[in-house]
Amino acid sequence: MTDATVASSAAALPTRLTARALLLGERLDTSGLERSDMIAAAPLAFRVGSIGFAALFRFGVAVLVGLSPVEEDDFLAKIKLRVSGERDRIDDEAAVIEISPDHEDHVPPGGPFLLKDLSPQRFLVVADALAKSVSLARDEREVSAVFDVIEPFAAQLAKAGRPPGNRRSMLRLIGQALLVQHRMSGRIAIEEKPDILWDRPDLERLYARLEDEYELKERAGTLKRKLDVVVETARALTDIIDADRATRLEATIIILIVAEILIALAQSLLWRSGH
Secondary structure: OOHHHHHHOHHHOOOEEEEEEEEOOOEEOOOOOOOOOEEEEOOEEEEEOOOEEEEEEOOOEEEEEOOOHHHHHHHHHHHHHHEEOOOOOOEEEEEEEEEOOOOOOEOOOOOOEEEOOOOHHHHHHHHHHHHHHHHHHHHHHHHHHHHHHHHHHHHHHHHHOOOOOOHHHHHHHHHHHHHHHHHHHHHHOOOOOOOHHHHOHHHHHHHHHHHHHOOHHHHHHHHHHHHHHHHHHHHHHHHHHHHHHHHHHHHHHHHHHHHHHHHHHHHHHHHHHHO
């Protein structure tokens, strides 16, 4: 369906719609869900109901717009088994879209988003920004939790002059940080623009405005710097723990050698005194 067709039927659509990005889990398997009426393959997007759209991102996010609560629950139930790493808490990012055929696309701070129409192409642009924003929110929260864990270790080092002895905890922190890095660079690719812009460069401005509204680049940059700090701090603490253990091991070996020498001398003296 072209933008012109959508615009001609705009009067029949609600003037306000709510778009929701739902972070369902770590991954969302979209294979086999392709259908004849899909509007995009990556992300997999298609119409739902009479006026709604859905976009499924492989990094675990579903973006829905124009669905009633019943339609939304029914749709999520259908894709539930395709979610891996399902989360106990479903994070969401919501935005109000106002259809305004007489105006250019506009994204005022705090919303609502003013769109000429809700064409499939515009939906894909909005869905991409929402999906990235809700994923960033999850990663920001996880990195903050890692900081909360790593701070007591650093405080103990500063206060006592000795590192904490739990090397496994340090390695776990490094692993958590590396997982977030992998998600950002491999699956989500925050700085990459949606594929639809190759075919519709006229929507570049809309995406740029959404990117600014959600501060995608700034948040990704801040998150990357925090991840670097976490990894470097955890590695430094791990190295200190290893060095401390090595020093204790060397001291133990020296003590054992000295003890062995003393035992040998004692045995020698006893042998001489007996003869």
